Amino acid sequence: MAALLCFFALGAASWLFTQHNWRANFHIPEVRIGVSLTPLASPFLIAEHLGLFEKHGLKVSLFPCASSMACTQLMLSRDVEYATASDSVVMFQSFEQSGLALLVSFVESDNDLKLLALSPSNISEVSQLEGKRVGVVKGSASEFYFDSVLIANNHKSLDVEKVYFQPHELVPALLSFRVDAISAWEPMGYKADLQSTSTVKNLGTLGIYQHSFNLLSTTPYLEFAGQEPVYLLKALDEAVEWINTYPDEASRVIAKRLNIPLNQVKWSWEDYVFRLSLGNSLLSNLQLQARWAQAEGLVGGAQPDFRRLLFTQPYQQIVALRD
Structure with a gap:
C-alpha cells in the first residue's frame, strides 16, 4: 500500500512539474x-x-x-x-x-558620420569643395551631416553640387572619382579606406552630430x-x-x-x-x-x-x- 501511495505521489509530482513547465513556456x-x-x-x-x-x-x-x-x-x-x-x-x-x-x-x-575625400583630389579642407561634387544620400543623416559641416565651417553658401546616391553607391562613386567627396556613415569609411589605393581624408568635424x-x-x-x-x-x-x-x-x-x-x-x-x-x-x-x-x-x-x-x-x- 505504501509503495502504491508513493507511486501515485511521484506520478502526481511529475504531472504537476510537467504542467508547470507547460504553463511557464506557454506564457513566455x-x-x-x-x-x-x-x-x-x-x-x-x-x-x-x-x-x-x-x-x-x-x-x-x-x-x-x-x-x-x-x-x-x-x-x-x-x-x-x-x-x-x-x-x-x-x-x-x-x-x-x-x-x-x-x-x-x-x-x-x-564620429560615425564622415566627409571623405581622396588625396589625388587635393582637397584637405571644406573650403576647397567650392565648385566640387559631393555624394550624399538624400534626406538622410548623410545629407544632414554634410550641411552641418558646411554651417560649422562658415561655408553654408559654398557653391557645391550635391549628387544623390543610394548608400551602397557612395564608396564606388568616390573611388571612381565620379564625385570629389562623400558624406557617409560607417562602415563606408572603413570600406573606402580598405579599397582605396590612395589616402582617404576625413574633412568632417568631430562632434557636430x-x-x-x-x-x-x-x-x-x-x-x-x-x-x-x-x-x-x-x-x-x-x-x-x-x-x-x-x-x-x-x-x-x-x-x-x-x-x-x-x-x-x-x-x-x-x-x-x-x-x-x-x-x-x-x-x-x-x-x-x-x-x-x-x-x-x-x-x-x-x-x-x-x-x-x-x-x-x-x-x-x-x-x-x-x-
Whole structure:
C-alpha cells in the first residue's frame, strides 16, 4: 500500500512539474525585433548571445534588416513589435506616423558620420569643395551631416553640387572619382579606406552630430504589452554592462555574429558609447534635424512634439532599479 501511495505521489509530482513547465513556456511572451545588421545594434546581439532575454522571461526573435528604415517598415507593417532605428529615421517617420513610441537610446557616436575625400583630389579642407561634387544620400543623416559641416565651417553658401546616391553607391562613386567627396556613415569609411589605393581624408568635424540608435515600437502595442518592455530593457541594460566590461570579447562576438572582419568592428568600436539613455540631448537632436528637414523641404506640416514620442515608463523603471 505504501509503495502504491508513493507511486501515485511521484506520478502526481511529475504531472504537476510537467504542467508547470507547460504553463511557464506557454506564457513566455514571444517578442519580434527588427535589428539592423551593424555593430551599432550590439546590445541586442550580445543579449541574444548571453541568453539575457530568456533570463528575463522573454522569448525573443531578432529579425535582421539591411537598414534602420527597413526595420521600421517591418514594425509599421506589424511583422515585428519593435525595431532599431537611427535618430534620422525616427525624425522623418515622426512627421508621417502618429503612433510611434521611442523607448530608449542604446548607443551613441559623434564620429560615425564622415566627409571623405581622396588625396589625388587635393582637397584637405571644406573650403576647397567650392565648385566640387559631393555624394550624399538624400534626406538622410548623410545629407544632414554634410550641411552641418558646411554651417560649422562658415561655408553654408559654398557653391557645391550635391549628387544623390543610394548608400551602397557612395564608396564606388568616390573611388571612381565620379564625385570629389562623400558624406557617409560607417562602415563606408572603413570600406573606402580598405579599397582605396590612395589616402582617404576625413574633412568632417568631430562632434557636430551625435548619431544614435534607438529602440522603437508603437503606442497601440505598448499599451497592452504590460511589463514586457521593462524586461526587454533589463536585458539590454545587462548586455550594455557586459559590453563595457569586456569590450574586446564583445567585439569578437559581434564580428562573428555579423560575419564581418574583426578589423571592421574595431575600426569604429572605440567611437561607440553604449548606454541606455532617454533625455534632453536626444530631443534636441531630433528638433535640430526636424528644423533642417523643414528648411530643405524634405518634410511637410508642423514639427512633431518629440516629447510625446518618448515612452518613458520602462526606462524610468530601469533607472529606479539601478539606485
